[in-house]
Amino acid sequence: MKRTIPLLISAMTGFILIGTAFIPRFVDWGNIAMAWFNLLAAFAFILGGGNLLKMQLQKISAQQPGWGYAAVTLIAFFITLFVGLAKVGVHPNVNFPEFTWSGDYLQEDGAFWWLFEYIFTPLSATMFALLAFYISSAAFRAFRAKNTEATILLIIAVIILLGRTYASVWLTGWFPDEFILGESGIKYSDFKLQNLSEIIMEDFMTPGMRAIKIGIALGVASTSLKVLLGVDRSYLGSDQEA
Amino acid sequence: MLNFLQHLDRRWIFLLMFIAVAVPLIMGTTFPETPSPQVLAVFDAVDNLPDGSNVVMALDYDPASQGELQPMASAFARHCAIKKHNIYFMTLWPQGISMIQKSIDILQEEYPETYKGKYGTKYVNLGFRAGNEGVIKLVVEDLKKSYSTDIHGTNLDNIPLTKNLKNIQQVDLLCNVSAGYPGSQEWVLYGSSPFDIPTVVGCTGVQAPTMLPYIPDQLTGMLAAIKGAAEYEQAIINVYPQLKNNPNAKEGLIRMGPQLVAHILLISLIFLGNVIYFWERKQGLHQ
Numbered sequence: 001m002k003r004t005i006p007l008l009i010s011a012m013t014g015f016i017l018i019g020t021a022f023i024p025r026f027v028d029w030g031n032i033a034m035a036w037f038n039l040l041a042a043f044a045f046i047l048g049g050g051n052l053l054k055m056q057l058q059k060i061s062a063q064q065p066g067w068g069y070a071a072v073t074l075i076a077f078f079i080t081l082f083v084g085l086a087k088v089g090v091h092p093n094v095n096f097p098e099f100t101w102s103g104d105y106l107q108e109d110g111a112f113w114w115l116f117e118y119i120f121t122p123l124s125a126t127m128f129a130l131l132a133f134y135i136s137s138a139a140f141r142a143f144r145a146k147n148t149e150a151t152i153l154l155i156i157a158v159i160i161l162l163g164r165t166y167a168s169v170w171l172t173g174w175f176p177d178e179f180i181l182g183e184s185g186i187k188y189s190d191f192k193l194q195n196l197s198e199i200i201m202e203d204f205m206t207p208g209m210r211a212i213k214i215g216i217a218l219g220v221a222s223t224s225l226k227v228l229l230g231v232d233r234s235y236l237g238s239d240q241e242a
Numbered sequence: 243m244l245n246f247l248q249h250l251d252r253r254w255i256f257l258l259m260f261i262a263v264a265v266p267l268i269m270g271t272t273f274p275e276t277p278s279p280q281v282l283a284v285f286d287a288v289d290n291l292p293d294g295s296n297v298v299m300a301l302d303y304d305p306a307s308q309g310e311l312q313p314m315a316s317a318f319a320r321h322c323a324i325k326k327h328n329i330y331f332m333t334l335w336p337q338g339i340s341m342i343q344k345s346i347d348i349l350q351e352e353y354p355e356t357y358k359g360k361y362g363t364k365y366v367n368l369g370f371r372a373g374n375e376g377v378i379k380l381v382v383e384d385l386k387k388s389y390s391t392d393i394h395g396t397n398l399d400n401i402p403l404t405k406n407l408k409n410i411q412q413v414d415l416l417c418n419v420s421a422g423y424p425g426s427q428e429w430v431l432y433g434s435s436p437f438d439i440p441t442v443v444g445c446t447g448v449q450a451p452t453m454l455p456y457i458p459d460q461l462t463g464m465l466a467a468i469k470g471a472a473e474y475e476q477a478i479i480n481v482y483p484q485l486k487n488n489p490n491a492k493e494g495l496i497r498m499g500p501q502l503v504a505h506i507l508l509i510s511l512i513f514l515g516n517v518i519y520f521w522e523r524k525q526g527l528h529q
Binding site: 042125157164210 | 259305394502506514
């Protein structure tokens with residue numbers, strides 16, 4: 001029972017959604033299924049919060065190394081949750097002035113907005129910006145022409161790095177727009193770095209990506225069918241748990 | 243010298259990268275950009291619409307990626323504002339609400355005659371909905387099944403822009419700026435492709451290779467990374483020179499300066515690293 005009902009729900013929903021693509025009568029059914037999915041996705045936030053609490057509390061109670069960070073995470077979580085739910089510092093909506101909680105929780109100058117703007121935004125941007133430092137260090141230590149493949153990768157990386165900046169104009173912008181060998185179709189200007197980087201992206205990378213994407217799509221289709229037909233039940237957990 | 247470089251502390255590299263990015267940023271160095279055909283396709287998609295067309299602007303990114311993506315979103319907002327388009331803002335990322343506000347601020351502060359006090363008639367903020375591609379599937383079939391109210395809790399039936407809008411198949415263009423999942427790929431797969439909605443996207447450099455296969459059939463055009471943003475800004479300035487004196491309209495162009503120096507530094511570091519590697523190999527340190 002514990003397995004059959006979830007299997008039936010997923011099979012029914014899945015087949016209805018497949019049906020919407022082919023049978024117009026199923027379109028409304030599909031929309032209802034998707035509306036339910038959106039509701040479930042909203043509940044996932046609660047599960048996410050619960051999971052965060054569980055993991056951090058486990059770390060603190062076991063006094064694992066770095067448990068102090070877990071404590072900071074929990075304090076930050078509860079402050080943000082309280083400030084957001086209680087709408088601290090938020091003015092009531094002009095249409096409903098009698099209801100103190102009618103204002104938008106992200107209202108400018110509200111406490112939640114302040115936390116987002118002055119703590120979350122700078123921290124997120126800093127984490128992302130740190131990548132530049134680690135990439136530069138990795139480029140110096142790890143990007144070596146150890147074999148033919150690595151050398152090709154290195155040359156292409158340099159072309160793309162230069163081709164995506166004004167350096168390409170400085171270095172190769174003067175290449176004339178003339179054919180190299182009569183009417184061969186190849187011009188000197190094709191070797192401008194910005195053109196080379198576009199050729200690499202459009203003529204080499206794009207076909208490769210198309211092939212990979214077609215492969216992924218076929219894999220997704222076959223895995224989905226296995227899930228809908230109940231052949232693959234791994235998403236329900238292990239046999240022991242069931 | 244090579245011995246010193248062999249054991250170079252990575253903090254020196256960090257310092258070099260810091261200087262490489264900070265100096266051109268402080269100096270505000272910009273370089274002329276020539277819009278590529280792909281960027282011109284994005285420009286034309288927005289510009290060729292008749293004034294006052296309906297445009298959905300889906301901003302699916304967060305503060306972490308706003309350094310790369312905010313210039314694109316701002317440029318889209320300015321371009322749509324110049325064309326007096328009606329704009330429907332929405333996001334699939336909870337952090338995207340604040341990103342939408344930045345674009346709304348541009349509309350209200352820089353184009354007050356068209357947008358100030360025109361909420362609901364010239365633009366509307368649908369805010370965030372959970373559900374990733376599920377939301378996309380619903381808004382392209384039946385908008386009000388996913389969004390019954392806007393971000394302020396006003397019923398969509400009471401907002402002039404959304405009153406008669408059944409789904410976003412009825413809009414003239416979909417502009418998406420995205421930093422990952424859910425984002426451009428999901429909009430193409432579940433939104434624009436099955437229903438032929440004209441779509442343009444702006445995405446991070448990391449995402450660009452995954453989006454290239456959809457051009458030109460499923461996607462009209464794409465702005466890739468800060469370079470794409472800078473080229474788009476240049477394309478707008480070329481046609482609407484009044485933006486030339488607006489420093490905020492050159493965010494992407496200004497960021498190309500640090501990008502140039504940082505890329506040159508990266509290439510120098512790769513070169514230096516390889517010189518050390520081959521020197522070590524000559525010394526018999528590598529097999």
